[in-house]
Amino acid sequence: MAHRFKARAIAAEVDHANDVMQAGVAEDDSGEGFFLLFMSNIGEASRQNALLGLDTYCLVTRDQGTAYGCVREVALSDNVLTVSLDPASLDDLELENAEIEALLDASEKDIERLREALVQVLAYGREDARPGRVDL
Numbered sequence: 001m002a003h004r005f006k007a008r009a010i011a012a013e014v015d016h017a018n019d020v021m022q023a024g025v026a027e028d029d030s031g032e033g034f035f036l037l038f039m040s041n042i043g044e045a046s047r048q049n050a051l052l053g054l055d056t057y058c059l060v061t062r063d064q065g066t067a068y069g070c071v072r073e074v075a076l077s078d079n080v081l082t083v084s085l086d087p088a089s090l091d092d093l094e095l096e097n098a099e100i101e102a103l104l105d106a107s108e109k110d111i112e113r114l115r116e117a118l119v120q121v122l123a124y125g126r127e128d129a130r131p132g133r134v135d136l
Contacts, residue, residue, distance in 0.1 A: 012117035040124035056125030069129025
């Protein structure tokens with residue numbers, strides 16, 4: 001069974017000064033409640049990050065659970081963001097369900113910003129860590 005929540009806050013940002021892109025959904029603006037934050041660098045991954053397996057995007061959850069390259073599938077349809085995670089990442093993310101559905105309670109403009117940022121974030125890094133299906 002999927003974990004479902006209503007996302008009232010959306011983040012989508014490209015920060016060139018800090019070499020990071022992020023796209024996220026949260027229950028509210030305060031940071032309380034459930035959230036998913038997808039992050040990646042902008043430029044090439046360093047040799048050290050590649051050696052450590054950190055040369056891809058990461059997903060961060062509420063309690064700062066973090067996993068790299070863990071998204072198997074992601075889709076956005078009818079204001080519902082559906083994310084399917086690698087079950088092996090659940091402990092790192094401190095989650096119980098590999099399937100997550102976020103009902104986006106946001107403007108079309110914010111949803112479009114999320115879509116554009118998420119495509120870029122999930123395309124970052126080595127190809128074998130990218131989701132098998134991206135339907136945004």
